[in-house]
Amino acid sequence: MKVIPAVDILDGKAVSLYQGDFDRREVEKDDPLAIAKNFCEQGADELHIVDLDGAREGYPGNKGLIMNILEDLPEVKIQVGGGIRSISTAREYLQAGADAVIIGTAAIKNPYLIGEMIQEFGGDRVIVSLDAEEGELAISGWEEKCGVGIKTQLARIIEHGVERLIYTDIDKDGTLEGPDIQEIKSVGRYEIEVTASGGISSLEEIERLAEHGIDRAIVGTALYKEKIEPEDLWDDE
Secondary structure (H helix, E strand, O other): OEEEEEEEEEOOEEEEEEOOEEEEEEEEEOOHHHHHHHHHHOOOOEEEEEEHHHHHHOOOOOHHHHHHHHHHOOOOEEEEEOOOOOHHHHHHHHHOOOOEEEEOHHHHHOHHHHHHHHHHHOHHHEEEEEEEEOOEEEEOOOOEEEEEEHHHHHHHHHHOOOOEEEEEEOOOOOOOOOOOHHHHHHHOOOOOEEEEEOOOOOHHHHHHHHHOOOOEEEEOHHHHOOOOOHHHHHOOO
16 A cells, blocks of 8 residues: 655645645645655655645636645655646656646546546546545535535546546545445455545554455655654655
């Protein structure tokens, strides 16, 4: 099981949101680059970076910051998301050194775009993010319900050749209450590489996810609040 630390950027700062609520943010560090470097010094060789301003507004809001992180950490595999709704934006990040781009809202509003991205960049460099709240997918920085069910969207993206998926449980995100194992387990049954995100608070939960066929886990709040020690995640990698 690969565990990837999260750096979520809002207004130029690294933050944690509670259940995806922008009004319930907590600033973890003023300098996202410093916290990204810190995770790597602790042993992480991959990073999950999301431009929350971009996710909400529909275009990158912290591109300069993210480009600086990509430039300063060229040996680290970095997946970037938030506000990527065109091939040109995806291309910018990938050419700057991102290992993969994460597509959320655009995957639902324009699923054919995903197929075009995969054709140009390859299936291993395009990750689709499905963010669920009370069983329904949310888009535009989690502020809009789209009326599409999880299974329906899974079938669509697989049809378009998607190989990698991030499944985020918004109800659990930032709560440290543990992931909804049963829901994630149902997603893990599909022929797609699944990364789980939202609510993870312990090594035991990570182990349970691995037992159910989940390939990766994204951890943010648990690291910031020292519920999980970095050496327990990355010392043996």
